[in-house]
Amino acid sequence: MRDFVNEKKLAAKEAVKLLSDNQIVGLGSGSSATFAIMEIGERVKNGLKIQGVPTSDKSKELAISLNIPLIDISDVDSIDITIDGADEFTADLNLIKGGGSFLLKEKVVASLTKQEIIIADSSKKVELLGKFTVPVEVIPYASGYVTKQLELLNGIGKIRMTGDKPLITEEGNYIIDTDFGLIADPATLSDKLHAITGVVEHGLFINLASVVIMGNGDSTVTFS
Ligand SMILES: O=C[C@H](O)[C@H](O)[C@H](O)COP(=O)(O)O
Numbered sequence: 001m002r003d004f005v006n007e008k009k010l011a012a013k014e015a016v017k018l019l020s021d022n023q024i025v026g027l028g029s030g031s032s033a034t035f036a037i038m039e040i041g042e043r044v045k046n047g048l049k050i051q052g053v054p055t056s057d058k059s060k061e062l063a064i065s066l067n068i069p070l071i072d073i074s075d076v077d078s079i080d081i082t083i084d085g086a087d088e089f090t091a092d093l094n095l096i097k098g099g100g101s102f103l104l105k106e107k108v109v110a111s112l113t114k115q116e117i118i119i120a121d122s123s124k125k126v127e128l129l130g131k132f133t134v135p136v137e138v139i140p141y142a143s144g145y146v147t148k149q150l151e152l153l154n155g156i157g158k159i160r161m162t163g164d165k166p167l168i169t170e171e172g173n174y175i176i177d178t179d180f181g182l183i184a185d186p187a188t189l190s191d192k193l194h195a196i197t198g199v200v201e202h203g204l205f206i207n208l209a210s211v212v213i214m215g216n217g218d219s220t221v222t223f224s
Pocket residue numbers: 028029030031032033084085086087097098099100101102103106
């Protein structure tokens with residue numbers, strides 16, 4: 001039986017070794033990224049000088065609690081390196097993200113990032129994306145319309161709930177978790193999703209990752 005938590009920790013440790021002084025560092029969200037932020041906190045305690053750009057309020061709070069200096073995303077031209085997790089990845093480095101509902105800020109940060117390092121346990125590697133549903137972030141007003149447009153793309157969408165209410169993202173939107181089956185051409189699907197009015201962003205990350213470091217039992221494997 002694989003220990004996925006340990007695999008995440010190993011991948012996080014390996015990724016944080018890549019950081020060096022004076023970098024602007026994107027701080028991802030989710031359980032794998034949390035291990036990375038904790039590891040970054042250790043390195044900062046031991047003298048590493050970086051400035052972090054968090055991708056969620058939760059990551060921001062954690063970074064503050066660990067005395068990791070932060071910089072506002074509006075004050076940077078680019079981000080040197082980001083360490084973030086993923087819900088699924090393929091060997092050609094395409095991803096599904098957003099299981100934790102943070103895909104929007106994560107994609108903004110990834111888009112500004114020179115080196116996007118994805119850390120994952122071995123359950124996340126797939127041949128084709130799509131076993132995990134694709135999170136589609138929409139303005140609440142458009143959620144009915146977008147759900148119908150997703151059907152035209154053969155996607156079955158369900159609004160993500162928290163209890164009996166739609167989950168509201170940090171930016172005030174809904175997420176429609178959409179089952180497209182296995183996705184043979186994620187780049188084309190990504191373009192089609194962007195073309196739907198009312199869609200703010202979606203969780204397909206195409207050509208944004210530079211490297212995936214995957215925990216694999218007691219070691220790690222790197223895909224690049
Ligand atoms: O919205 C959440 C993020 O995209 C996470 O990075 C992703 O869901 C992976 O999370 P975890 O590392 O907890 O599996």
